[in-house]
Amino acid sequence: MTNIQEVARVAGVSTATVSRFLSGQTVRSGEAIQNAVRTLGYSPSVVARSLKSGRHGAIGVIVPDITNPFFAALVKGINHEVRASGYQVILGNSDEDAPQEEALLAALTQRTDGIIIAPLVEGDLSLVRLEKSRTPVVLVDRDITFATRFDRVLVDNLSGSRQAVEHLAALGHRAIAHIGGPLGSTPGRARHEGFVAAMERLGLPVRQDLIRISDFREEGGRDSMRDLWNQPDRPTAVFIANNLMTIGALNALHVLGARIPHDISVVGFDDVALAELLDPPLTVIRRPDIEQGAASARLLLSRLEQDFEPDASLSQSHRITLPVQLVVRGSTSAPAHREREQE
Amino acid sequence: MTNIQEVARVAGVSTATVSRFLSGQTVRSGEAIQNAVRTLGYSPSVVARSLKSGRHGAIGVIVPDITNPFFAALVKGINHEVRASGYQVILGNSDEDAPQEEALLAALTQRTDGIIIAPLVEGDLSLVRLEKSRTPVVLVDRDITFATRFDRVLVDNLSGSRQAVEHLAALGHRAIAHIGGPLGSTPGRARHEGFVAAMERLGLPVRQDLIRISDFREEGGRDSMRDLWNQPDRPTAVFIANNLMTIGALNALHVLGARIPHDISVVGFDDVALAELLDPPLTVIRRPDIEQGAASARLLLSRLEQDFEPDASLSQSHRITLPVQLVVRGSTSAPAHREREQE
DNA sequence: TCGATTACTGTAATCGATTACAGACAGAGG
């Protein structure tokens, strides 16, 4: 790799002059430097530059599982927003493993100017440590109360659960089940709370035997669904708190030979690819996934610009909540007549 | 951020001693240094380290579209393999944009020790430039003949096409259509060639009116399928060269009201999520996507280790071809009796 | 007791770019 000394030598000037020319100042021997740069194929070392300046020209993104279409879409939104700004996006995949997430966090705080993360565990020590540093951080889908320094980009989980329950209730369902995510995580907790609140508001029974708290994974959804189905007093509808568990539940129902929506209506949180081509097409709560990424990126970028004028660093942390939307397809209908016996 | 000087000062030794202690050498005041490191919360700057050493402890991965499940799986496989080695994975998404890919390549060659890439354009100038550098490179899905320095990890496209055609032919199809990818790309070219070769070997007519060369995207698949369907002399089966085009084609057939497999049998290349829950379940050529990522990572890592012993750098570039496998589900069957009229 | 060996330590150069500082030089104004 050619370095700035080489360029200076060839152009017959000092390295300071080359550096100044490259940063846009007018110098006498600009043309000679230009030529030297071209013939040598010189481009400045980003490593040396960031050692001197402390800035990396990159932002870090940490997700638990890049094969989850939601996170892929999130990353796409981030990328799209960051592209014009000249920053690099460095993506880390923690594989849902807390130690690995911590390692990623440590590595990326050293290589980037700011981080977008959907942390696995909300009370994590590494987050506490992170808050003490002055790295700008945007949390996705996590409404952590103690971390007031962090910006947060959420979706309206409560509204999503309410829309799902109201839709099912309007169709005549009373025995509505819920497969939820971990209550230690914001989406798990909020969607569960939203479900319970909506049921109560509509005067429907909140039956603990129809609520399964699972893990946001496909296997968890499968097992919970099988479990619910094998109950003596089966639900006529189920609201499932994320995409992967919905897929698992659909698989379970398929294997069990259940007819959707005749035997059971299904509403999932998060749209899934091919939802329209499924048998039947899946009714879901859809969230603006790409937009959620874009909003996170905008927040982070604005904070990075802000960092240049340090007096503004007192500014409050932002908290954005994006709306979600019920998309009715074929997996929900009025309950079959079996429901009448129960009334 | 505390630096090594600070640690040296607190421990009462020189920076050289601290550095030596941290790299595992035995020093007299190890305990004092240990304490200083702990109380100061010191961790060495990776930026300074890579400026000095020229190594970054990171590998770069560039994909055209992270929301394509194949690339997401590829990245997962890479991550999984790299995890133990202590390297970071830095992922770049070119969004199928050549200038952005080139910018990513330039940025990542500066920040990483080696690159795994599935380039957009095979004859790209930036690839030629890359070959002249001595950055280790692994190409995924691209069998570029001029770039002999690069390792390559491919799948057996020819075999995949053959398996698809033989399956359809065995069911009795003769009017088999093909929706292909760009012939300038290895997968597009090889799958098309494999299709033609298999048809000829079985004595089936290769009808140009049933071949559409498209772009590997969902819209391309949709348009091509609609086009094929609206022909006077429709095919009874179609083999589609990748996942996204298959999804597009399924959408088109859904909108057109075609019944699968009664009206038309469908085989896709690349498995798709939920394939089993589709109506009907989709028959596909499945490739080992995660394994393809893992193999790429192994190749790159071994080359990075090799770099320590420079005499071995003469070693040949590797070329790995992974097998693919036909997965028969419900979207293929014998052609309906309309076929008889044509015979 | 002396020289040789071993085991450790500190000084200072180095990686490549940026930038504070001071010096050089031209042109303007008195």
Next chain:
DNA sequence: CCTCTGTCTGTAATCGATTACAGTAATCGA
């Protein structure tokens, strides 16, 4: 002709870690 101003330039310090080199002290054997 002298001084002052403005514009450009080079020298050298700096970012934080690594490491060649030289030096010191302790230990061992003769």
